[in-house]
Amino acid sequence: MELSDYFSQLFSDYTLRTITLGTAILGAICGMLGSFAVLRKQSLLGDAISHAALPGIAIAFLITGTKDSNILLLGALVSGLIGTFWIRGMITKTHLKSDTALGLVLSLFFGFGMLLLTFIQKQPNANQAGLDKYLFGQAATLVESDVMLMAIVTGICLVIMLLFWKEFKILLFDADYTKTLGFNTRFIDVLITFFIVLAIVLGLQTVGVVLMSAMLLAPAAAARQWTNKLSVMIVLAAIFGAFSGVFGTAISASQNNLSTGPVIVLVAGVFVVVSFVFSPGRGILFKQLRKYQNRRDLKLQKTLQFMFDIAKTHENISHPHAIKILNNFQGYTRASLKEMEEKEWVKVRGQKWAMTEKGYDAAVNLYKNN
Amino acid sequence: MDAQVEIQLIAAVVAIACAIPGVFLVLRKMALISDAISHSILPGIVIGFFITEDLNSPLLILLAALMGVITVVLVEAIQKTGLVKEDTAIGLVFPALFSIGVILIAKNANDVHLDVDAVLLGELAFAPFDRLIVSGTDIGPKSLWVMGTILLITIGMLFAFFKELKVSTFDAGLSAALGFSPVVLHYGLMTVSSVTVVGAFEAVGAVLVVALMIAPAATAYLLTSDLKKMLVLSVIFGVFSAIAGYWVAHFLDASIAGSMTTVLGLVFLMVYLFAPNKGLIAVMYRQKQQRTEVSLLTFLLHLNNHEEESERHVKHLNEHINWQKVRSKTVLDLAERNNLVHIDKNIVSLTIKGKEFTDLALEYIITNKDEKIEHMKDDFFLFRG
Structure with missing residues (x-):
């Protein structure tokens, strides 16, 4: 199937529509909540939680014996939350650092989950197949009820976020101040964490355990580059996330043998790279250009200063001097002289230059402003 | 050799080889780098496989290890731009590289004998079937040789550079001043970690390598703060979990790597x-004890401030200072046991020792100098004993 076929079939084909809608909603909610994770410096929490959810899925299956995705996700939610709070306990109660705590929960829970999964596979139960889709996710298994669930959770998230907007915002930027204002920081903190865990658990079916963290991080990291305003960042992150979902699904549907999860992650990665390079405020490209520009300005000003030192020894500031005497000065080039002429700081006539009134004033004011 | 013994031997060697660099990663607060490396070497392995068509070629290990170092460099490059925080940089790099690996495998699934599940999990149970045959004689399982070599190199490096590693781990500035470049040591450690991860990867898979690196070291770190003891302890924990894990897996008929991690957990x-x-x-x-101690101090200061009897009545304390009954009683008992106060008809007053102690505390609160508190810490030890 070609990409163009994908878009023409998008509105007629049920499966395609469901999957696209699902990945778009997922991208949006992940971008939204991921913004909080990134700003709270909890970027890798998502990685730990998504891995920690695996034993929950296996245990839920062992207890109920069904493959109903809602029940399995409930199990994932519980074990994800246990993982999160254990990480917290480790950081506050022992001298283990956050990276060790995250790595421990991530690998230990995942290993335990794998033990359970392989154990389940050996069980004489015809219903067991398909649990491993949670490892890498299969968007193709999304059905309408899954998408409905995602939409409902996203709606609830949105309402809660708007209700607690100022609390979330203030906690994000100044936790101590929030406490002194009398807010229940613990409650707000748990609320944010709970929704982050929820978003991760929702994505497990689509993107899988391993790549879920990127889904959470990448749109937010990309959005961060374009703005310094929280509300704009969240909206942008949601848009980036939704687009990664749609494009990722489109690309993976138009090719054989491409699982959706990795493609979505790579599309989100492209968003990040583009943002890193081209964002006007913080992007590498413009930062480099600005640096270059500043350096040139500085050079020009140094040359002007040098000329000024010569010119001020004369009665008439516009007394012409030979260009040759500038050769001793390192900052001088023919191009910079031309630029100075364009700025009307100097007049060049033949092999001589003369400072103008404007150039003289500029040189006098050069060090005054700072 | 019996296959069972061989599996346990391989598991133990992998555990030791992972535990040693793991200790330094945990101490340097870079535990998550091992997670990043273990995922991002996937494209290296896949590309190596496309070139050599042989899963056991040394080129594969080389390319994968190179990929691990590239990951570290990329993460540091992104950090340096200052656009995102450190952990975000890790979180962005490795899923992208891992995705590339997964897609490469998926696109060539038909002619590649490489399975993503195996990459994540590894399969230790099959390791003994892959023999190393030198001039016609079978000299043991291949992965045992590979991991054994890596382990020997790691141990050699550890002995050769122990003091350099130690000083650069705990004080990078001092290390640089003494002339051991922390940068060289950093990349050396990263290279060793990458190679170990790659070697262990085949046996235990991507995620469980992380467990083998971090968990023994973290466990040892909770028991000791001596580097040598920590290394020894983490090796012991690693080997114990490897062997116990094997038998758990044997009993449950489940993944060996999974059960090793579970035992570690x-x-x-x-x-x-x-x-x-x-x-x-x-x-x-x-923490509970410290809370009581602080309460005791507060209580003594309160007594010091008030001459009037109404403020020093036993009943008054839990009304005025707002303590619960039990807490007031604990504090009162502690104070009386140490002869800091004496109680006369339910009126509490400071003894001479109590007065001295309170004055000391006050002096500390006013001057806020550390030497005062040092002295008082000793006093608190007396109460506990």
Whole structure:
């Protein structure tokens, strides 16, 4: 199937529509909540939680014996939350650092989950197949009820976020101040964490355990580059996330043998790279250009200063001097002289230059402003 | 050799080889780098496989290890731009590289004998079937040789550069001043970690390598703060979990790697709860004690401030200072037991010793100089004993 076929079939084909809608909603909610994770410096929490959810899925299956995705996700939610709070306990109660705590929960829970999964596979139960889709996710298994669930959770998230907007915002930027204002920081903190865990658990079916963290991080990291305003960042992150979902699904549907999860992650990665390079405020490209520009300005000003030192020894500031005497000065080039002429700081006539009134004033004011 | 013994031997060697660099990663607060490396070497392995068409070629290990170092460099490059925080950089790099690996495998699934599940999990149970045959004679399983070589190199490096590693881990500035470049040591450690991860990867898979690196070191870190003891302890924990894990897997008929991690997890949980000094229970107990001590101080200061009897009545305390009954009683008992106060007809007053102690405390609060508190810490030790 070609990409163009994908878009023409998008509105007629049920499966395609469901999957696209699902990945778009997922991208949006992940971008939204991921913004909080990134700003709270909890970027890798998502990685730990998504891995920690695996034993929950296996245990839920062992207890109920069904493959109903809602029940399995409930199990994932519980074990994800246990993982999160254990990480917290480790950081506050022992001298283990956050990276060790995250790595421990991530690998230990995942290993335990794998033990359970392989154990389940050996069980004489015809219903067991398909649990491993949670490892890498299969968007193709999304059905309408899954998408409905995602939409409902996203709606609830949105309402809660708007209700607690100022609390979330203030906690994000100044936790101590929030406490002194009398807010229940613990409650707000748990609320944010709970929704982050929820978003991760929702994505497990689509993107899988391993790549879920990127889904959470990448749109937010990309959005961060374009703005310094929280509300704009969240909206942008949601848009980036939704687009990664749609494009990722489109690309993976138009090719054989491409699982959706990795493609979505790579599309989100492209968003990040583009943002890193081209964002006007913080992007590498413009930062480099600005640096270059500043350096040139500085050079020009140094040359002007040098000329000024010569010119001020004369009665008439516009007394012409030979260009040759500038050769001793390192900052001088023919191009910079031309630029100075364009700025009307100097007049060049033949092999001589003369400072103008404007150039003289500029040189006098050069060090005054700072 | 029996296949069972061989599997346990391989598991133990992998555990030791992972535990040694793991200790330094945990101490340098770079535990998550191992997670990043273990995922991002996937494209290296896949590309190496496309070139050589042989899963056991040394080129594969070389390319994968190179990929690991590239990951570290990329993460550091992104950090340096200052556009995102450190952990975000890690979180962005490795899923992208891992995705590339997965897609490469998926696109060539038909002619590649490489399975993503195997990449994540590894399969230790099959390791003994892959023999190394030198001039016609079978000299043992191949992965044992590979991991054994890596382990020997790691141990050699550890002995050769122990003091350099130690000083650069705990004080990078001092290390640079003494002339051991922390940068060289950093990349050396990263290279060793990458190679170890790649070697272990085949046996235990991407995610469980992380467990083998971090968990023994973290467990040991809760028990000791001596680097040498920590290294020895983490090797012991690693080997114990490897062998116990094998038998659990044997019993449950489940993944060996998964059960090794589970045993590691249980060992860590036990130590986390019960470690003397640094375990959860010890910490909670200490915090409770410190709370009582602070209450005692507050109480003594209160007595010092008030001459009038109404303020010093036993009943008044839990009304005025707002303490619960039990807490007031604990504090009062502690104070009386140490002869800091004496109670006469339910009126509490400071003894001479109590007065001295309170003056000391006041002096500390006013001057805020550390030497004062040092002295008082000794006094508190007396109460506990």
